[in-house]
Structures are given as structure tokens and as C-alpha cells.
Amino acid sequence: DGDYSAPPAECTPADGKSVNSPGFNGLGTQECIEKIIAWLEEKGIGKRAVNYKLRDWVFSRQRYWGEPIPLVHCPTCGIVPLDEKDLPLRLPQVESYQPTGTGESPLAGIDSWVNCSCPSCGDKAKRETNTMPQWAGSCWYYIRYLDPKNTKAFADKSKIDYWLPVDLYVGGAEHAVLHLLYSRFWHKVLFDMGLVNSKEPFQRLINQGMITSFAYQRKNKTLVPVDEVREVAAADGKPEEFVEIATGEKLERVIAKMSKSLKNVINPDDVIREYGADSCRMYEMFMGPLEVSKPWSTQGLIGVSRFLERVWALSEKPMTDSPRDDVSTPEAAELTKLLHKTIKKVTEDTATINFNTAISQMMIFTNELTKLESFPKSVWAEFVKLIAPYAPHLGEELWQKLGNSGTIAYVDWPRYDEKLSMDNVCTIVVQVNGKIRDKFEAAIGSAKADVEMTALACPGAVKFLDGKAPKKVIVVQDKLVNIVV
Numbered sequence: 321d322g323d324y325s326a327p328p329a330e331c332t333p334a335d336g337k338s339v340n341s342p343g344f345n346g347l348g349t350q351e352c353i354e355k356i357i358a359w360l361e362e363k364g365i366g367k368r369a370v371n372y373k374l375r376d377w378v379f380s381r382q383r384y385w386g387e388p389i390p391l392v393h394c395p396t397c398g399i400v401p402l403d404e405k406d407l408p409l410r411l412p413q414v415e416s417y418q419p420t421g422t423g424e425s426p427l428a429g430i431d432s433w434v435n436c437s438c439p440s441c442g443d444k445a446k447r448e449t450n451t452m453p454q455w456a457g458s459c460w461y462y463i464r465y466l467d468p469k470n471t472k473a474f475a476d477k478s479k480i481d482y483w484l485p486v487d488l489y490v491g492g493a494e495h496a497v498l499h500l501l502y503s504r505f506w507h508k509v510l511f512d513m514g515l516v517n518s519k520e521p522f523q524r525l526i527n528q529g530m531i532t533s534f535a536y537q538r539k540n541k542t543l544v545p546v547d548e549v550r551e552v553a554a555a556d557g558k559p560e561e562f563v564e565i566a567t568g569e570k571l572e573r574v575i576a577k578m579s580k581s582l583k584n585v586i587n588p589d590d591v592i593r594e595y596g597a598d599s600c601r602m603y604e605m606f607m608g609p610l611e612v613s614k615p616w617s618t619q620g621l622i623g624v625s626r627f628l629e630r631v632w633a634l635s636e637k638p639m640t641d642s643p644r645d646d647v648s649t650p651e652a653a654e655l656t657k658l659l660h661k662t663i664k665k666v667t668e669d670t671a672t673i674n675f676n677t678a679i680s681q682m683m684i685f686t687n688e689l690t691k692l693e694s695f696p697k698s699v700w701a702e703f704v705k706l707i708a709p710y711a712p713h714l715g716e717e718l719w720q721k722l723g724n725s726g727t728i729a730y731v732d733w734p735r736y737d738e739k740l741s742m743d744n745v746c747t748i749v750v751q752v753n754g755k756i757r758d759k760f761e762a763a764i765g766s767a768k769a770d771v772e773m774t775a776l777a778c779p780g781a782v783k784f785l786d787g788k789a790p791k792k793v794i795v796v797q798d799k800l801v802n803i804v805v
């Protein structure tokens with residue numbers, strides 16, 4: 321406020337009010353940007369533009385595997401593109417695609433392929449022998465995947481209209497300014513040529529977090545490989561300790577990237593061999609929000625594996641022929657409500673990619689079923705449909721066990737009735753070390769164990785726990801959960 325015409329006492333890269341700029345004094349950053357652009361355009365000395373930070377991209381590789389570049393070098397005409405009728409240009413079938421030793425592409429050593437005639441003058445010419453980089457294909461594969469056997473076009477227009485743009489793209493953050501930006505560039509070129517129906521290829525992008533691992537750190541911050549560390553189990557109220565075997569130095573357990581040198585790499589093949597693909601897959605979804613980096617915990621994996629065993633055990637229990645939405649007794653009404661709540665929660669959380677909270681709801685559901693002597697087969701069948709995408713192998717087995725033939729993959733997703741899913745809910749506040757980090761809704765009178773499980777899985781708790789195991793969890797009925805770390 322006040323006099324904006326004076327030179328500033330201090331400059332800032334943050335948003336603020338412009339000063340000492342006749343005609344624009346006192347304007348907020350965004351408004352000022354708009355006004356200055358308008359002023360430049362009005363004067364005809366500048367124009368509005370979006371700058372993509374598209375980096376230069378070396379597009380040729382000296383290796384066999386890669387799309388051949390459809391250009392011909394003619395001594396008379398120079399560089400000439402192949403006729404469209406000669407596309408796609410394919411790699412030659414060869415015995416050996418070893419490097420030539422001259423620095424040239426392996427294709428340069430294959431005379432029968434290299435020598436050709438010029439598409440323009442017909443004289444002797446040579447093909448370009450460099451190949452395209454891998455990203456050349458990954459820039460537009462999502463279009464070709466729609467119609468991979470089409471020999472007339474890269475994809476049929478009706479399929480492009482049906483499928484594109486891509487609903488959800490999941491990829492590592494490291495791609496944001498390279499692969500993904502190139503991909504958008506190609507897509508925009510194709511859009512300008514009228515070959516695709518959208519300006520942007522992807523509607524939604526999620527950068528998944530990295531699965532990290534525990535590592536052990538000396539006082540001087542250097543890390544010790546896992547196999548040189550001894551764990552001293554917690555005893556007499558003292559927490560567990562970690563000691564470097566060679567020196568006896570006490571170490572701090574920290575979270576680090578998996579690396580060969582730290583010997584803390586988890587190989588999915590080993591995990592799958594021991595616990596099965598469903599356990600591995602579901603544990604990864606249960607570890608926490610998809611976007612957050614999380615440390616691998618074999619203990620956590622075992623927990624999920626046991627959950628799947630409990631689900632299987634439930635399938636062995638006696639089942640009745642009662643209808644799905646039975647409310648004829650208070651007990652039946654309770655179960656109906658829980659089923660509808662579970663369908664609702666899993667449906668919504670799956671759509672928003674909150675897999676971990678969907679799984680904790682499934683755990684709550686199965687805990688209730690475990691307490692019952694028997695339950696309706698119609699209710700169980702709905703649960704099997706919910707768990708199938710999360711544990712597909714188990715899902716198929718359970719589906720067959722219910723007497724169905726064919727895969728569960730194409731069975732309709734269960735529907736819920738909002739009215740049947742409602743009950744008296746309360747808001748539970750989640751604290752980590754006494755600070756509010758999240759909240760969620762739970763039924764009044766929910767079991768403490770269920771509330772605790774939901775609290776530990778909610779994004780705020782996962783973020784602030786940062787992979788550490790809680791020391792203590794205090795649940796105040798219908799009010800709050802305090803996690804002490």
C-alpha cells in the first residue's frame with residue numbers, strides 16, 4: 321500500500337505488488353503479467369506465447385535395435401524421404417547385429433540393406449543407417465496399442481475417438497520433463513495434422529513414489545551394508561538396536577534407496593516365490609498412498625499374506641442362502657450396512673487410486689465376517705468381486721469356489737445403495753505425536769482395532785510416520801487416534 325512509484329527497498333522472486341513501473345504500479349503479480357502482455361501486444365512489440373521447456377533430443381542411435389529412419393542419401397538429390405508406399409521401413413533380418421567397429425551403426429555393415437535406389441531420381445543411393453532412440457516408440461505407443469494390427473493407418477479413427485485421450489498415466493517423476501514432454505510434443509504435432517482428437521494425450525498423471533528400503537547409518541553419516549549389521553532385539557523396555565558387526569558401533573536405522581552396495585534390494589521374484597504374486601501386489605498397494613515413497617517391510621508383507629489366508633479361511637465357512645440386502649433381523653441389517661459401506665468405500669477409493677484405504681476397509685469387513693458362525697453366500701460373492709482386482713489369483717479361485725465358471729474379470733462391479741450404507745458416523749482426528757495430521761469418518765462405536773488400522777493407513781499418518789513403526793497408538797473412542805513415534 322502507498323507509494324508504488326519509488327524504487328523498491330528490496331526485490332523478491334515471490335508474488336507481490338509491482339513498483340517503480342509507470343502504468344503498472346501497485347498491480348499484483350498475475351494481473352501485472354496480463355497487463356504487460358496486453359501492453360506489448362498493443363504496441364506490436366511482443367506477443368503472448370507458452371514456452372515448453374522441451375530439451376534438444378539427439379534422435380539417432382548407432383545400434384541395430386531401433387526404428388530405422390526412412391531417409392535415403394542420394395549423391396544428386398541429397399537427403400530424400402522414402403515414398404509413403406514404402407513405409408514402414410523394417411529392419412533387415414540379420415545373423416549378427418554386432419557393432420561395426422568403425423563407430424557406424426551395425427546397419428552400415430549390411431550392404432544388401434544399405435544400397436538402394438533414390439526415390440526421387442532412381443539412381444544408386446544409400447539408406448540412412450542410424451536408428452531412432454527408444455523414446456521414438458514410447459512417444460506414441462499408446463495410440464498404436466489401440467489398434468496394433470492395422471496395416472492402413474496407425475490406428476483406426478473410431479478407436480482413437482473411443483479411447484483417447486488416455487484417462488490415467490502412471491509413471492515416475494523422472495519422466496516429467498523428458499519422455500512425457502516429448503510425448504506431448506508428438507501428440508500435438510499429430511493433433512495439428514488432424515490425426516488425433518485431443519490436444520493433450522493424457523488426462524491425469526500420477527507419479528508413483530519409490531519403494532525404498534531400510535539402511536543403517538554410522539555417526540559420521542556413512543551407510544553400512546545390511547549384512548554387516550547385527551540387530552539386537554528389543555528387551556526389558558529397551559527398543560531394538562542395530563550394531564555394526566566389525567566395529568560394534570551403534571547404528572541408526574534410516575530409509576534409503578535400494579542399492580546393490582547396501583545389499584538392501586528386495587527382488588520381487590523372491591517375494592513371489594515365497595508369498596505369491598497376490599501378496600506381493602496387495603502389499604505394495606497397502607504400503608501407503610501411491611504417490612509417496614515408502615520403505616519395504618517384509619513384516620508388512622507377511623501381514624498382508626496372513627490377511628489373504630484369512631480371506632481363504634472365510635471361504636471355507638458355512639454360508640446361507642439369505643438374500644444380499646437382508647434386513648429382517650438386527651444382525652442381518654448390520655451386515656447389510658457393512659457390505660454397502662464396504663462396496664462404497666472400495667469403489668470410491670479404487671477410483672481415486674487410494675488402494676491402501678480400500679484394502680483396510682476390506683480388512684474391516686473380513687474381521688466382522690470372522691466373528692460370525694455363518695453368513696450369506698450372496699454377501700460373500702460381492703466381497704469376492706471387490707477383492708478380485710487387488711488379489712486376482714485368489715479372486716479367480718474364490719469365484720470358482722462359489723460355483724461359477726469363467727473368469728471373474730468381466731463380472732460387473734458390485735453396486736451399493738447410499739441409504740443402506742449410512743450409519744451414525746463420527747469424525748476421528750488422527751494425530752502423530754500430538755499434532756493433527758489427518759481425519760476420517762467412522763461409524764460411532766467402531767472397534768478400536770479397526771479405527772487404529774484406518775488411522776495408520778491414512779495419508780497424513782503415513783507421511784509423518786515416514787516408515788517408522790509406531791511406539792504406541794492411543795485410541796479415544798469415536799474421537800481421535802494419537803500415534804506416538
Ligand SMILES: [Zn+2]
Pocket residue numbers: 394395396397398400438439440441442443445
Ligand atoms: Zn536422387
